[in-house]
């Protein structure tokens with residue numbers, strides 16, 4: 001047995017958590033498992049086909065219905081939905097005249113916006129109840145309003161200092177809590193960006209993991225490091241501690257990726273981390289990984305192949321379940337990762 005695959009043991013993991021100097025990738029699965037699959041979906045908010053664009057608000061009649069179809073087809077699959085507490089962005093690209101005016105263009109919103117509160121989860125109880133009832137689905141934070149001043153319309157935490165980031169994250173968590181939406185302590189920063197101020201703010205408010213880096217191009221290997229969107233230089237295949245009490249998990253696969261990339265990641269013992277965006281078409285932009293029938297059919301076929309090729313060796317899990325046993329607040333034993341495994345499991 002490869003100790004790379006199945007270590008460190010529980011006590012070592014505990015020591016690891018308490019030792020802030022140990023940063024870097026973490027290679028660990030439950031006994032019998034040799035790789036993992038997670039899938040996350042960005043930009044979920046109560047927008048319906050009657051508003052600027054559908055983003056989950058049509059419930060089972062819209063994009064969420066297509067996700068439910070995939071969950072029904074693959075009983076081991078689990079989802080992480082990144083939900084924005086009070087979405088305000090209409091177009092993801094700068095479309096206002098101010099964009100041509102130096103100085104000013106960095107200090108105003110350069111895209112058309114929804115009024116504050118329009119998509120606030122507290123005003124959409126049916127949407128919240130529907131998400132809460134979804135099977136095998138966890139909810140994590142995707143910004144506060146998903147807007148930013150200046151040309152980087154979506155990079156919400158850009159240029160904010162630590163205190164501002166913390167204030168925005170606290171407000172996001174408050175809206176989640178007041179709406180009654182169950183959620184986990186994870187963040188996908190809008191626009192992928194996660195600089196030092198945001199990392200520090202995550203720790204200030206109790207967020208334990210972030211999913212910032214996306215790399216769907218770098219060739220697969222155990223040592224591969226991200227070099228595309230968001231954080232660069234972090235592990236492309238494994239959870240990594242990027243700061244004390246803060247884990248990072250990369251995205252390494254999307255609709256435009258070939259199936260071979262998925263198999264290469266699983267063969268390398270990595271976490272196949274699949275990304276989707278809930279909307280396909282938004283004003284001025286087409287999400288290549290939008291949740292349309294084509295992408296869901298592709299994943300359906302891919303999951304069939306993974307189930308056939310790897311059988312029980314795959315841990316079908318979520319970002320939070322990957323991060324939870326490694327985070328500082330978890331106890332020494334977690335239901336997902338019990339310290340002692342039955343012999344039968346070990347023999348798998």
Ligand SMILES: [Zn+2]
Nearest residue numbers: 042043190191
């Ligand atoms: Zn987003």
